[in-house]
Amino acid sequence: MRDTVDKDAIVNKFMTAAGRLVNDEMQEWLNRGGRIIGTYCSYVPEEIIAAAGFMPFRMRAVGSDSTELSDVYLTHLNCSFVRHSLNMALKGEYGFLDGVVTTTCCDHARRLFDNFARKESFPFIGMLNVPKRNTEFQVEWFYQELLKFKQAIEKQFHLTISKDRIKEAISIQNESRRLQKQLFLLRTDKNPPITGTEALAASVSATAMPASKFNALLKVLLKELPTSGGRKNYRARLLILGGILDNPQYIKLIEDQGALVAADSLCFGSRLFWENVDENEEDPLKAIARYHIVDRPSCPHLLDAREKHIAFIMDLVDQFQIDGIIMERINFCDNWGFERFMLRNTLKEKGIPFLSMDREYLLGGTGQMKTRVQAFLETLEGDL
Amino acid sequence: MIVAGCDIGSTAGKAVILKDNEILSCAIASCKPRPAETAEITMREAMAGAGVSSLNEFDWIIGTGYGRCKIDFANDNISEITCHGVGAKAVCHSVRTIIDIGGQDLKAIALGENGKILDFAMNDKCAAGTGKFIENMARSLELTLEELSIASDRAKNAATISNQCSVFAESEIITLLNEGIEIDNIAKGVHNAIAGRIMTLVSKVGAREEICIVGGCAKNEGLIKTIEDRLKVKLARFSIDPQIIGALGAATLAARMVLKKNIPGGS
Incomplete structure (x- = not known):
């Protein structure tokens, strides 16, 4: 009996952590004098931040309810995640951070850097250049x-950030990635012991806790979870594809219509943990560079990697017996707008049913969303 | 076998009662703030028309529309996209594309030859091209919906309304009125703007003939003619009220479910 309690407690811990900006493990880290650096993109290497003694924290705007302060600087044509996040920053809700790092992956997030830099909002404000192609150069x-x-x-x-500290951080992050993948693969089962909602909560939690703490929790969960015997009688197995979806409630809304979200390719999902950084490479930074540019499933920011991303999706479709794909995108997201436009034809050619859904960062318009998902499931089921 | 379909939309509730696949009665009622109340009023009216005195007399009832989960007396619910597909197919066998102009959204639905839904597209994040848009524009022109339809038909030189946003479009109409543009021409401009929006949506799913329009706005002949001009096709007309197609689809599906249940070994 105690096993079930542990399992449910950890799943609940992940769900709670995903629903809050600051979770218990983070608070404990802060209470012990630990410092945190926020990152706006999965291409910012957590290993370097961790090796410097900071906890890397993937930026979210969970808990935001308005954009009245940020709309002074941004427009309604900007990504709503960026608008909510800047609004939270201007309200001082990221006061627990010692720094933030954005990347060049997205023009909307670059405007965060501009505004942070102008306002000198954080002790450290970084912008990492991420290339747009993936050759050796x-x-x-x-x-x-x-x-x-x-x-x-x-x-x-x-x-000073020593080579050994970076290697140590890589080893811990690799462990986190391996464990997360192990959890993810449980959904290849016909009746998986976890739902898509819970799986996203776990991978979001991975970006918001000290890695060793998260790894310890996930290890216990994996030990306690059976490999099967979970959800049954679902209407279809779906894959969800898109960008910075960090809200498990979005997945829950889909699963509440009778679907099982069996797999994902998301910025807070499988793309973060599908591959590992090479621990045998003598220069750990070289290994990290290769991991992000060549090895890991890429985001649409990388122009040469489309074929590889398509192959990755098709592998997931086979491995997880996917019936249909939902492609989500935050309004005005350029990267995913173009990617989705091109993927439409690819998926049509391959005969994979898909549904495109635009969304705002905050979960809203759920009535329309339910209608779309329900109608999509009805089309997958065929004749009524 | 007596079954019913109840379609609770954003603006109106619709109900259809079928007896052995023939329409016994139908009803349309304006929405109340609570969908459960709208459903009850609509259903009671349809039951009175059919001479059905108790809900117990129904073999099965399907709810659809935005309020579908709030219909207490429904046995099951199915999305309005599927219901419109089934309803339109029931009254127009050759239909392949359905345009649904509802109160709060606009949908285009592509059907296969067998009536299976192949694809659908929805415009649901703003009021552009919806029934609400038409209502707002008519109000700015101080016309009823019927008058807007007639005025649009009379237009010689349609005004251009470039804004899809209903709030901005309303400001644009005020500018046109201030410039002394004839109301008929503005009315036609309003319909052109919606037809443009519909054209985009229909093109997304592929405009295969025969094409039909369902929903309350399908009663606006001025709008239908404008859409026909824009799409360069003749739209199918129904022998029954196009506003009840969703409810008819729901009732048809209810009848199918009853039959399925009676088949030995069926679900």
Whole structure:
């Protein structure tokens, strides 16, 4: 009996953590004098931040309810995540951070950097250049960017980030990635012991807790979870595809219509943990550069990687017996707008049913969303 | 076998009662703030028309529309997209594309030859091209919906309304009125704007003939003619009220479910 309690307690812990900005594990870290650096993109290497002694925290705007302060600087044509996040920053709700790092992956998030820099909102404000192609030349280029990034942190906080510390951080992050993948793969089962909602909560929690703490929790969960015997009688197995979806309630809304979200390719999902950083490489920064530019499933920011991303999706479709794909996108997201436009034809050619849904960062318009998902499931089921 | 379909939309509730696949009665009622209340009023009216005195007399009832989960007396619910597909197919066998102009959204639905839904597209994040848009524009022109339809038919030189946003479009209409543009021409401009929106949506799912329009706005002949001009096709006309197609689809599905249940070994 105690096993079930542990299992449910950890799942609940992840659900709670995903629904809040600051979770218990983070608070404990802060209480012990730990410092945190926020990152706006999955291409910011957590390993360098962790090696410097900080907890990397993937930025979310959970709990935001308005954009009245940020709309002074941004427009209604900006991504609503960016607007909510800047609004939270201007309200001082990210006061627990010692720094933030954005990347060049997205023009909307770059406006965050502009505004943070102008207002000197955080002790450390970084912008990481991420190349748009994935040849050897770009691996070398990204390596140079990572060196600069490491040096900038060293200079700002008067510390040295040793090679060994980076290797140690890689090892911990790799463990986190392996464990998360193990959890993810449970949904290949016909009656998986976890839902898509819970799985997203776990991978969001991974970005918001000290990695060793998260790994310990997930290890217990994996030990306690059976490999099967979970959800049955669902109407279809879906894959959800898109960008910075960090809200498990969005997945829950889909699953409440009778679907099982069996897999994802999301910025807070499988793309973060499908591959590992090479621990045998002598220069750990080189390994990190190669991991992000060549090895891991990429985001649409990388122009050359489409074929590979399509292959990744098709593998998931086979492995998780996917009946249909939901492609989500935050309004005005350029990267995913173009990607989705091109993917439409690919999926049509391959005969995979899909549904496109635009959304705002905050979950709203749920009536329309339910109608779409329900209608999509009805079309998957065929004749009524 | 007596079954019913109840379609609770954003603006109106619709109900259809079928007896052995023939329409016994139908009803349309304006929405109350609570969908459960709208459903009850609409259903009671349809039951009175059919001479059905108790809900117990129904073999099965399907709810659809935005209020579908709030219909207490329904046995099951199915999305209005599927219901419109089934309803339109029931009254127009050759239909392949359905345009649904509802109160709060606009949908285009593509059907296969067998009536299976192949694809659908929805415009649901703003009022552009919806029934609400038409109502607002008519109000700015101080016309009823019927008058808007007639005025649009009379237009010689349609005004251009470039804004899809209903709030901005209303300001644009005020500017046109201030410039002395004839109301008929503005009315036609309003319909052109909606037809443009519909064209985009229909093109997304592929405009295969035969094409039909369902929903309350399908009664606006001025709008239908404008859409026909824009799409360069003749739209199918129904022998029954196009506003009840969703409820008819729900009732048809209810009848199918009853039959399925009676088949030995069926679900």
